[in-house]
Amino acid sequence: MATTNKKKKNTIKEKNNIAPPKGKLGVLLPGMSGAVSTTFIAGVEAIKAGLGKPIGSLTQLGTIRIGKRTEKKSPLIKDFIPLCNLEDLVFAGWDIFPENSYEAATKSGVLEKSLVDELKDTLQDTAPMPAVFSRKYVKNLKGNHLKRGKTKMDLAEQLIDDRKKFKKDSGVDRLVMVWCGSTEVYIQASEVHSSIKSFEEGLKNNHPGIPPSMIYAYAAIKCGIPYANGAPNLSADVPALTKLAIKKKVPISGKDFKTGQTLMKTILAPGLKSRMLGLNGWFSTNILGNRDGEVLDDPYSFKTKEQSKLSVLEYLFQPDLYPDLYSDYYHKVRINYYPPRGDEKEAWDNIDIFGWLGYSMQIKVNFLCRDSILAAPIVLDLVTFLDLAGRAGMYGIQEWLSFYFKSPMHGENLYPEHDVFIQLMKLKNTLRYMQGEELITHLGLDYYDVA
């Protein structure tokens, strides 16, 4: 089902119309040596080995209510709908640094060294393939584990060959790709992104509007591989690639994992709005010292992230509908690279609100989080749900996965849904719908029907 095309017949309404998750699932990760990828890979291996639990993962720990509250039926999501098994995940990917997953996980320092050491034998078997990369798009990184090609189309074809080789060598049945690479410089969609034809010409002519993340997205979609983008750069979020996804019947989603400060925003802001409390200003600042922080220290990459982080409040507060409350607030977001903190980001929010008769109040949030610890379960859920979507015949933008993103991809004439509670309801209702179960509206009048 193309979620973007209303005229298309719905193909997932009937129960049991989902192909079973037979065989292994290959997980392709551009940015494989990064903190998020290695925390995800090592985490999955640790869970497989019984050394930890998949905390933070809805697919592994979440439940879903079926039927009426009086029926008391709330199975685990993974028992309700056929999801791939953790045991069946096999990892591959690309990076501009050649370290294997053991070396990279040790270097990123997110997980304790003793845990990474316990997984050494498994992790050192996984090393990235040479990347498609250019410093024009990520200025603060320099690596030499790179592909060479005359044109961007040549590079896309090399990625397609990599995927063929990996599939053959590993014997995986299906594939999913999640961009865990660095945030690229800010690029706006333009003519070259407007159609599949102009995009493919752009690849052949080395158009500067096509950064590496779009080359990976193109290669994935072209070969029918479900694709998610964990960074704020456009990647698959341009008409050419959303059209290609519909043509090739591939599910896609993005952008920018919703983890620390923005997760807090989308939890708090809907609550404030629900009680009709007004907003004068929201000041957000962060310190972080990992490689992501170093990349974001470049103003061109920061601009991409800033746009993603800023857009959230505008849609959540809907100033056009609530001019008395939200027409004039000040929103500022800062990210400061501060190496001593590594991956252990600290975020501060000062929120100036007002209530009855306009009297002012303040809220302070100080979130001492661990960036990749919050992101790893999101990668797992996206891999699992995108694979499900593929087996269920769903394609195009998967808006029901907005739950995981700061800048959710959405249909042309829709605004993005940022409210985390609506996002979760939408996600669970999509699962109910896929399994032919009644959707839950929370109306509940029938419980009180005494007539």
Ligand SMILES: NC(=O)c1ccc[n+]([C@@H]2O[C@H](COP(=O)([O-])OP(=O)(O)OC[C@H]3O[C@@H](n4cnc5c(N)ncnc54)[C@H](O)[C@@H]3O)[C@@H](O)[C@H]2O)c1
């Ligand atoms: N950790 C979080 O909470 C979080 C939240 C939202 C978004 N993100 C985004 O997820 C991405 C990964 O975050 P991270 O903390 O792992 O960053 P990281 O810097 O540790 O890892 C990124 C990796 O991507 C590699 N890379 C860059 N360009 C590449 C290319 N063209 N091909 C292949 N590899 C490439 C880098 O070498 C690096 O190893 C970043 O874009 C970040 O902004 C992270």
